[in-house]
Amino acid sequence: MKTIPVPLKENAYKIVIGNNSLLKLGVQLKSLKIGQDAVIITNPFIKRLHGKAVIEGLKEKGFTTKVLEVPDGEKSKSAKVAFQLMEMIAKYDCLKKVFIIALGGGVIGDLAGYVAAAYKRGIPYVQVPTTFLAQIDSSIGGKVAVDLPVGKNLVGAFYQPKVVWSDTGTLSTLDERQIRNGLSEAVKYGIIYDKKLFHYIAQNYQELLEGNSKGLHHVVTRCSQIKAEIVAADEKETRGVRVILNFGHTIGHAIEAAGKYDYYQHGEAVALGMRVAADISHQSGLLGSVEVAQINQVLSDIGLPEKIQKIRMENILTIMKHDKKFITGKNRFVLATQIGKVKVLENIPLPVIKKAIQTYM
Numbered sequence: 401m402k403t404i405p406v407p408l409k410e411n412a413y414k415i416v417i418g419n420n421s422l423l424k425l426g427v428q429l430k431s432l433k434i435g436q437d438a439v440i441i442t443n444p445f446i447k448r449l450h451g452k453a454v455i456e457g458l459k460e461k462g463f464t465t466k467v468l469e470v471p472d473g474e475k476s477k478s479a480k481v482a483f484q485l486m487e488m489i490a491k492y493d494c495l496k497k498v499f500i501i502a503l504g505g506g507v508i509g510d511l512a513g514y515v516a517a518a519y520k521r522g523i524p525y526v527q528v529p530t531t532f533l534a535q536i537d538s539s540i541g542g543k544v545a546v547d548l549p550v551g552k553n554l555v556g557a558f559y560q561p562k563v564v565w566s567d568t569g570t571l572s573t574l575d576e577r578q579i580r581n582g583l584s585e586a587v588k589y590g591i592i593y594d595k596k597l598f599h600y601i602a603q604n605y606q607e608l609l610e611g612n613s614k615g616l617h618h619v620v621t622r623c624s625q626i627k628a629e630i631v632a633a634d635e636k637e638t639r640g641v642r643v644i645l646n647f648g649h650t651i652g653h654a655i656e657a658a659g660k661y662d663y664y665q666h667g668e669a670v671a672l673g674m675r676v677a678a679d680i681s682h683q684s685g686l687l688g689s690v691e692v693a694q695i696n697q698v699l700s701d702i703g704l705p706e707k708i709q710k711i712r713m714e715n716i717l718t719i720m721k722h723d724k725k726f727i728t729g730k731n732r733f734v735l736a737t738q739i740g741k742v743k744v745l746e747n748i749p750l751p752v753i754k755k756a757i758q759t760y761m
């Protein structure tokens with residue numbers, strides 16, 4: 401098992417990456433001393449796949465367990481579901497010392513983390529991420545949230561878990577589209593921070609897509625280290641460091657929203673966003689055409705989209721315009737200066753943005 405520290409001043413914790421390690425979570429929790437009564441928030445599908453190992457391991461160590469299930473999918477990341485969960489926990493809570501286990505992908509992690517942050521002004525929780533995306537991204541860094549009908553992640557908090565327990569063995573049940581989505585974010589880490597990781601993915605994408613466990617373990621480990629370092633440098637996104645994680649996300653989010661969160665999955669939209677961001681970087685004189693081609697190549701090799709389909713340029717721009725930060729006044733883009741390094745640039749002219757989007761329409 402690999403342990404990666406997230407060295408925050410007040411809320412330090414560890415990311416523990418193992419393979420078939422769910423059974424051992426109880427041992428870890430015992431040493432954390434965060435309570436005896438575990439409320440496991442998950443969905444029925446993940447419970448069937450991985451619930452038993454978690455529950456058995458906890459019971460062996462003397463924990464009581466209660467499982468609260470929510471329906472699968474982003475719709476469960478709502479205020480309504482969050483408050484239903486809090487009511488259930490409140491009824492269960494008397495005379496207990498409850499903590500929460502988020503067992504699932506990013507939806508469960510964000511939702512359960514938000515419940516933990518809000519209930520009684522905060523109770524301990526742990527992240528047990530079971531998707532590739534959740535293991536390399538959403539479970540680390542303490543951003544927890546639920547969606548409102550008008551927009552995603554609008555109600556939330558920075559609330560750090562007590563541990564992130566990543567079992568890469570759980571990734572064997574993911575389908576290829578989910579692996580591809582996670583790889584899109586892993587490529588992002590390569591571009592913003594680590595040339596070696598970028599080339600590792602470029603060379604090993606086939607094995608990774610096939611679910612090669614050693615390869616996935618390596619990528620999860622490296623991405624977790626990178627995210628931990630970035631979060632440690634800028635826990636609450638106030639120092640301009642954490643913003644680099646948004647590479648490809650400005651346009652990517654707009655594409656995702658323009659497709660009504662249905663046509664493109666997050667990693668796919670981010671891949672298109674990274675293509676556009678690389679183009680803007682090139683037009684701004686920051687990034688060479690060889691690097692732009694390398695970025696496009698690895699995304700294509702992974703099987704991520706090459707063209708923005710079924711979405712009109714105006715739609716993307718309208719959504720970005722609503723995000724006042726980006727078009728009126730000073731827009732801000734994270735741009736690459738080489739593979740492994742980025743910088744933030746403001747006031748990118750609209751024609752440059754449009755030209756870059758047009759290249760991928």
Ligand SMILES: NC(=O)c1ccc[n+]([C@@H]2O[C@H](COP(=O)([O-])OP(=O)(O)OC[C@H]3O[C@@H](n4cnc5c(N)ncnc54)[C@H](O)[C@@H]3O)[C@@H](O)[C@H]2O)c1
Pocket residue numbers: 443445446449472473474477504505506507508510530531532533534537538539540541542543544552553570571572573574575578
């Ligand atoms: N908090 C953050 O910093 C952050 C960062 C990125 C994304 N997010 C959020 O994460 C969410 C997306 O996360 P996601 O991509 O994990 O989606 P998800 O949580 O919806 O999971 C995707 C699907 O995989 C299933 N699944 C989970 N584990 C599985 C397993 N081991 N085997 C097979 N299937 C499994 C789920 O039931 C679901 O159907 C979004 O809501 C996004 O906003 C948060």
Ligand SMILES: [Zn+2]
Pocket residue numbers: 585649666670
């Ligand atoms: Zn993302």
